[in-house]
Structures are given as structure tokens and as C-alpha cells.
Amino acid sequence: MASGNAQVEGQASLFGDEDRLAASPRARAAELNRLLNIYAYRYYALDDPVVTDAEFDRLLRELHAIEELHPELVSPDSYTQRVGGYVSDQFEPVRHAQRMYSIDDAMNLAELDEWLARTDEALGSTPEHPVAYTCELKIDGLGVALTYRDAQFVRAATRGDGTTGENVTANVLTIKDVPHALAPEGLASVADAGLGHSVEVRGEVYMPKHSFVRLNEGADAAGREPFANPRNAAAGSLRQKDPKVTAHRDLETFIYAVADEAPLSVTTQWQFLQWLRACGFSVNPNAARCTSAHEVHDFCARALAHREELDYDIDGVVVKVDSFAGQEALGFTARAPRWAIAFKFPPEEKRTVLREIRIQVGRTGVLTPVAEFDPVLVAGSTIARATLHNIDEVRRKNVRVGDTIVVHKAGDVIPEVVGPVLELRPADSVDFEMPALCPSCGSPVVREEGEVAYRCVSIDCPAQAHERLCHWVSRKAMDIDGLGDELIGKLVAAGLVSDVADFYDRLTATALAGCPTGRVSVAGDDILVGKTIAAKVMEQVEQSRRAGLARVLFGLGIRHVGEQVARSIAREFGSMGALMEADEERIAAVEGVGPKIAHSVREFLSVPENLSVIERLREARVSLEEQRSADEPAQTLSGLTFVLTGTLERHKRDEAKAALQAFGAKVSGSVSKKTSYVIAGAAAGSKLTKAQQLGVPVLDEDALEQILATGEVPGGEDDE
Structure with missing residues (x-):
């Protein structure tokens, strides 16, 4: 379900917390559902897959396994209970x-x-x-x-x-x-x-x-x-x-x-x-x-x-x-x-020759080895490169420059090196070694204890800067349409942009209009950005000023801070100023964050260069506050956890869940000591019994009606 190699570092961060989550089946199931829904949306709704079919199937199987061991985690909105696919608003809906x-x-x-x-x-x-x-x-x-x-x-x-x-x-x-x-x-x-x-x-x-x-x-x-x-x-x-x-x-x-x-x-x-x-x-x-x-x-x-x-x-x-x-x-x-x-079927496999293992530097400094090989037609298109992920993967696959290698497309989409044909290995081949210095800036490369990745530690590394700029304008960050990888490279080369604040306090439509797009005409001339396109891009830049704190936090590329974590932090602190005043322990207390992510956030906010960029964003009128639409209800249920059980006569379960979440509540699929309230409909079963055993307050559908109408729990203070 994926295309290209752009997701190498992003995937590593998505799956980096599996060990932590595995200790909590509930947390792991929630994370799996989140990932499956994201990947399914990209595949079905956007026709833009980001993971392989095999990886998607692996995650779905893991979720099935967790729910088999813990049936109380099965909820109507679990991905195991739905058909893959989405309905876009581009066409009239049709009921089958x-x-x-x-x-x-x-x-x-x-x-x-x-x-x-x-x-x-x-x-x-x-x-x-x-x-x-x-x-x-x-x-x-x-x-x-x-x-x-x-x-x-x-x-x-x-x-x-x-x-x-x-x-x-x-x-x-x-x-x-x-x-x-x-x-x-x-x-x-x-x-x-x-x-x-x-x-x-x-x-x-x-x-x-x-x-x-x-x-x-x-x-x-x-x-x-x-x-x-x-x-x-x-x-x-x-x-x-x-x-x-x-x-x-x-x-x-x-x-x-x-x-x-x-x-x-x-x-x-x-x-x-x-x-x-x-x-x-x-x-x-x-x-x-x-x-x-x-x-x-x-x-x-x-x-x-x-x-x-x-x-x-x-x-x-x-x-x-x-x-x-x-x-x-x-x-x-x-x-x-x-x-x-x-x-x-297993994916189609072809043989080719590995010519080079090139190092790609990501936005957080991670050095990723990439295999460059003779072009070969696989599953309908020609491929000539594939990520090797990290040095441990290179060792596991035992590939060397000069090898005849077997390649395929994982899920018939992502190019992947399967391994070498050992009987064809050149006699003078040698094991690949990670460089001691960053190939982009020449700074020392380190590998921290317990980590797989090698990392460039320089904050001035141009390769990292380029990747951070690309991440900032991406759809899930600030969503600045029209600024792609090649154009950003041209802007950097022209000295127009060097950090994310430059998009707002240095870049102009006039300067952008004269910049090469990175494409070449039939005659061999550089194609320049036109005035109309430049104006539209700057309109997108202007709109992004209002994107809000969650997107800014995600867009800054703070290590371990993904979309969901950024939203949680933004909702908890409300502003960049409040977050900057919080210590590591306070940040770690945010649901879904923990000590590792909190340390990364606090470390990022202690670097003078990062603080300078944040201050320039503030001066450029980029919103550093949590954004809430005018009609979004106040977060009066923030900090409360609800469990819905039984048959609700006046509400669909997913609608009631969404309405509670709109008030800031968390809706869980299982009852525990941390549950604030259980809302029980007709024929409620084991969840109601467990709530009674644990002494968790139980509300009926009439109480739910009042909560959704007022944003307040009837008699909530007394119950607490």
C-alpha cells in the first residue's frame, strides 16, 4: 500500500513504540486502529498508499490477535469490524x-x-x-x-x-x-x-x-x-x-x-x-x-x-x-x-546488480542506506533504488555493492531488496559500513545505546534542513500546497529559504515567480514558477498561518512527536507559551506522551536555534495557539473517560462516541479503575458487571441525553 521511499524515517517513528505499547493491549489496539485507519484512508480515499499490503495485513492480524485474547477491546469502530474503503465527498453517495x-x-x-x-x-x-x-x-x-x-x-x-x-x-x-x-x-x-x-x-x-x-x-x-x-x-x-x-x-x-x-x-x-x-x-x-x-x-x-x-x-x-x-x-x-x-501471492521477483549503497539523511538526522541498482521492470514499472532501512537490515540481508541481488515490490508497490545471489558474488566484495561522518555536512555520526539508527548530530546539517522544510509544508503538517521537494531545493539553493520561518518572513510571490521548478522544457530550458502559481502558493502560505498549535508542533519535526501526540500536547497546553514553561514531568503526564517523548520535546525547546525559529514564527503571525472552530463545544469533559455498553435506543454508538469526544472526553472500549463513567443501554453485559464490581458510576441513556445537551455530567461533582 505504498509508493516511493519518502516514508522511510516516518515509518521508523510510527513503529518505534511497539515494545512500549505491547505491554498494554488496550494502548496497542488503539494504536493499531489509528494506523490502520490512516493507511486505509490513504489507500482507498486518496489513491496514495504509504505502506505495503504485507505491512497492512501484519498490523490487521496483530489487532485480530489482541482482540481474540481480550474480547472486551472489540468495539463497533474497530478496524476488524469494518469493510476497508472510504466514501469521498467528490461524488454523490450511493447506498448499495x-x-x-x-x-x-x-x-x-x-x-x-x-x-x-x-x-x-x-x-x-x-x-x-x-x-x-x-x-x-x-x-x-x-x-x-x-x-x-x-x-x-x-x-x-x-x-x-x-x-x-x-x-x-x-x-x-x-x-x-x-x-x-x-x-x-x-x-x-x-x-x-x-x-x-x-x-x-x-x-x-x-x-x-x-x-x-x-x-x-x-x-x-x-x-x-x-x-x-x-x-x-x-x-x-x-x-x-x-x-x-x-x-x-x-x-x-x-x-x-x-x-x-x-x-x-x-x-x-x-x-x-x-x-x-x-x-x-x-x-x-x-x-x-x-x-x-x-x-x-x-x-x-x-x-x-x-x-x-x-x-x-x-x-x-x-x-x-x-x-x-x-x-x-x-x-x-x-x-x-x-x-x-x-x-x-508472494510478490514478483527479479534479478539485478547492486551498484551503490547511498546514504540518505532524514529530517531528524537519521542516516538511511539506500540501494542503487540497475533499472529493472517489476510489477508494471521500472525501479532502480530501494531503502535498506538501517545497518542491521543490511547485515541481515547480507548485501554488498557488486552483488547480483533479488528485488521485488513489497505489496506490489514498494521496491525492496530481498537478498543477494551468493553464488554470483564478486570475490573482491566487502561488507558495507556506515560512515563516521555525515555525507551532507561532514559532522560526526553517532549511534545511541539501544537504538538501531545512526544519526547526524549537527543542527546545521543541510540535508536535515531540506527534509524539515519538506515536512513542514506536507499535508498533515502545515499543508502548503505547491511547495514540493524539488522546488524547495531550488529555494534553498537560491538562498530564499533556510528554515521554516523563512516561508513567512522572507519568501515573497515576486521571488518565487522567478525560481526554477526543477522541471525542464522540451527545449532543455528550466521551467520557472509563473506569477499565477506563485500567487497561489503564497495564498497557501498565508492560510497556513492559521493552522494552529497541533500542526505547528507536528511540522517542527520534533523527534517522536507524531500527529496524535502533537494534538494531545496542543489540547493539553493550549499554547506554545504554556508548553515552553512546562517541565519534563508535566509534559510526560499528558495522555499518550510518556517520559521518552517528553524528554524529546523538552530537549527540542531548550535549543536556542529552535527557540529563535519559534519566536520568528510568532512575529510572522503564525498561530501558536490551539485552534478550535467557533461552533466546537468547550472541552468540559476533558479528563473524563467514558465506556458505552449495551444497546442505545436514541443514538448510534459511533455518534454518541463522537459527541462525547467533541466535549474533550476519552471514550474507551473497556472498563477499568480509571473509567469515569459507564453509560449502559439495554441488555448491557459484562462491562456493566465489571463497572459495578469496581464501583464505577453507571449512567443511563437519559443521562447521556443531558450530557450531550449541556456538556456536563448530571450530578458529576457528587459522583466524583
Whole structure:
């Protein structure tokens, strides 16, 4: 689920606290849910993945494992209880006839066999009457639902969040293999079964490999960034506001499911695929009906062996119980059918030669080794570099300059070095060593005890300065659109910007307009920033002055301070001035912070150069206060922790949670001695019992009504 190498240092900081969190299942589950939601949003809503599929699956599996051991941590808003996907506000929302689910994954044959054995047992499989399975290729595209009324195509929607999708009818109409009317051959088999007024079929929109290559070849000429892979290209093309753009993107479909099979005169998935073909839909020809694990294995092996011969990307095989009656008997979990599983393929691997291990210096001074190798085509695009993360990883993979190496794309997205082909290793190769001096500024490099990373300690390091500037303007920090990596490099080279305060007290539209963009025209001349673009960028700079304390804290790049920590600190202290007066112990007391992060914050605020930048930001009218909209309620419930349990008759659980959080409360999924109040609806179970055992005050839905209306707990002071 990721593209490029820009996230190397950021990922290290995201996962650096796993050991601390592992000691608290509740904290780790909350962190996993936070990460999964961020990564899913980037993948589904923005078509801009930041982690691999494998890493995403690893986190989801860890969350499943924690919730299995601690069922009290399962809540309706846990990622394990939802379908992946998002609904953007760019298109009209469409409610699906029935929910579109995700599919659980089997990462190896052992897990696939466990699922097959479990399913066989549940459905009473015998040698005389074995359970049949339909095996289909898992297309790496974008899920879509097509609705036909009276046999005529009327609407198309993306999967969205599973319940509601985005109306992309106009764009899907431009896809050549989508029938505008169901063919008579297909209708003939359902006329007596009561097709009725509408039927909703589901499938995948994808971009063929040859179309993807052609699209990316024209990226520079069109003035846009190339797509990371065909799946992202298909998603981006389908979500175009102008259908004419979609029409030129050569999208295609494979249809394989139906919202409700009851009106159809078919009883199995295999029969249904034939019906789809008869209706005129594009159905993948690579499918098989299997009656044993051996046959399923053979299909998966053939699909993997011939994967590269296909003109579209696949990342596995979907195995389904063939009988619709069997599917109904097995049912669904909160997010996936029990009658289907996706066997995921290992990523495609290629050989190439490692020419150099280059050191990249990040914004916090971390030195990251990056492999530079001969360009090679992998999973639809050419790659020539991949991060090696740190020296321990270099040692573990045992790679040396000059090696013939195996590379792949983790999750079919992120370039990764698998390891060397040892029999081809040159006789004169030597182990790679981290430099003693920073390659950017020449300052000493240190490796602190207990840390993996080597770090440049100079605050004047130009490489760090460049990365800090890029981080400051990023979407989750100050969100200054138009200032990209290359342009910032040109601004630094021109002496216009050297630290983040320079964006506000030195940079002007006039100076920006004459700066090279980093791109070159067909004639070989530098393309300069135009006056119109310069004015728009400065408008973004002006708007960022009001971003608020949380974004400033995150944007400053303080070590260990991520988005959530920055928000917690901003909410607790309210202003930079109050934070600067706080000692380390006071900062550590903020929920979610702790001694390690507090030390980092206090250390950052003790450096004179950092204080100078903060003072210049203040003088430049950059808000160093916590931002709260005019209609945001006062934080009257700050410091209180609520637990919701049972059935609420007047509120949806997630709406009540959001309303409590808007008043500053924390809403937890489990009861402990630290719980302030439990709000119990009808049929409340073990959480209510535990609250009574611990003496935690219990409120009913009437009390919840008063809290949401006033922001105050009825009789709260007495209860406390």
C-alpha cells in the first residue's frame, strides 16, 4: 500500500513504540486502529498508499490477535469490524442494495488449508459428497457495483465503505466492456424466476498493463506525476470529475458477484459466472470448480506460474464455496464472508546488480542506506533504488555493492531488496559500513545505546534542513500546497529559504515567480514558477498561518512527536507559551506522551536555534495557539473517560462516541479503575458487571441525553 521511499524515517517513528505499547493491549489496539485507519484512508480515499499490503495485513492480524485474547477491546469502530474503503465527498453517495464485504486473506498454503478444512467440516463434506469450491483470480483493481433496471444499465458505484459508495455512473459508461443492456441470452434464463425491476452485480475495474505503461509514459508531457501501479491508475481514472478523461484511460472490467442471487435461476457461483457471460458481462476466463484441496492448490500454482503472462495485475486467488446454499449457511463476520478467502501471492521477483549503497539523511538526522541498482521492470514499472532501512537490515540481508541481488515490490508497490545471489558474488566484495561522518555536512555520526539508527548530530546539517522544510509544508503538517521537494531545493539553493520561518518572513510571490521548478522544457530550458502559481502558493502560505498549535508542533519535526501526540500536547497546553514553561514531568503526564517523548520535546525547546525559529514564527503571525472552530463545544469533559455498553435506543454508538469526544472526553472500549463513567443501554453485559464490581458510576441513556445537551455530567461533582 505504498509508493516511493519518502516514508522511510516516518515509518521508523510510527513503529518505534511497539515494545512500549505491547505491554498494554488496550494502548496497542488503539494504536493499531489509528494506523490502520490512516493507511486505509490513504489507500482507498486518496489513491496514495504509504505502506505495503504485507505491512497492512501484519498490523490487521496483530489487532485480530489482541482482540481474540481480550474480547472486551472489540468495539463497533474497530478496524476488524469494518469493510476497508472510504466514501469521498467528490461524488454523490450511493447506498448499495446489500453490503459489499472485504475478503479475509490466507498468506500461505497452510492458512489456506486450515480454512478449507474448517469449511469442509462446517458444511459436512464427505468423500462421496465433497464441498465444491470456485477458484477465481484476484484482480488488483477497484471494486464496483453495477445496477440494471428492467435490463438497462442505470448506475455504477464504487465499493466505498461497503454500505455506501460513490456514484461514478458517467465514468463507467465510458468503459467499453460494460454492457448498457443485459443480453437476451442471459435474460431468458431468469425471466420466469422474477428478475423484477433491478439487479446489482459486482466486480472489479482495472487497467491493463499495456495501458498503464502508455499512461505513465505520457505523465511528463501532461504535467502530472506517474501512477505507482495499475491499481492506483484505475482508481484515479475512475474518480475523474470529467468522464472524458476516464474515457481515454482504457479501463476494463471483470464481473464476478451479485448483491442478491435470489431472482436468478442459478444455485452456484459456477452457474452464476456462466449467466454473467450470457448477459454480456466481461468474466475472467481463468476460473475452475474444484472439489479437493489438491485441486485448489493446483489452480493457485498455475495462476502464480502464469501470472506474468496476463495483461492485468493479480495478487492472488479467491476461493469461494460454490453452493449459494452453503454460502448462506456459513454467513459473514463483521467485515468478511466466512465462505470465501483470498490466497495472496508472494510478490514478483527479479534479478539485478547492486551498484551503490547511498546514504540518505532524514529530517531528524537519521542516516538511511539506500540501494542503487540497475533499472529493472517489476510489477508494471521500472525501479532502480530501494531503502535498506538501517545497518542491521543490511547485515541481515547480507548485501554488498557488486552483488547480483533479488528485488521485488513489497505489496506490489514498494521496491525492496530481498537478498543477494551468493553464488554470483564478486570475490573482491566487502561488507558495507556506515560512515563516521555525515555525507551532507561532514559532522560526526553517532549511534545511541539501544537504538538501531545512526544519526547526524549537527543542527546545521543541510540535508536535515531540506527534509524539515519538506515536512513542514506536507499535508498533515502545515499543508502548503505547491511547495514540493524539488522546488524547495531550488529555494534553498537560491538562498530564499533556510528554515521554516523563512516561508513567512522572507519568501515573497515576486521571488518565487522567478525560481526554477526543477522541471525542464522540451527545449532543455528550466521551467520557472509563473506569477499565477506563485500567487497561489503564497495564498497557501498565508492560510497556513492559521493552522494552529497541533500542526505547528507536528511540522517542527520534533523527534517522536507524531500527529496524535502533537494534538494531545496542543489540547493539553493550549499554547506554545504554556508548553515552553512546562517541565519534563508535566509534559510526560499528558495522555499518550510518556517520559521518552517528553524528554524529546523538552530537549527540542531548550535549543536556542529552535527557540529563535519559534519566536520568528510568532512575529510572522503564525498561530501558536490551539485552534478550535467557533461552533466546537468547550472541552468540559476533558479528563473524563467514558465506556458505552449495551444497546442505545436514541443514538448510534459511533455518534454518541463522537459527541462525547467533541466535549474533550476519552471514550474507551473497556472498563477499568480509571473509567469515569459507564453509560449502559439495554441488555448491557459484562462491562456493566465489571463497572459495578469496581464501583464505577453507571449512567443511563437519559443521562447521556443531558450530557450531550449541556456538556456536563448530571450530578458529576457528587459522583466524583
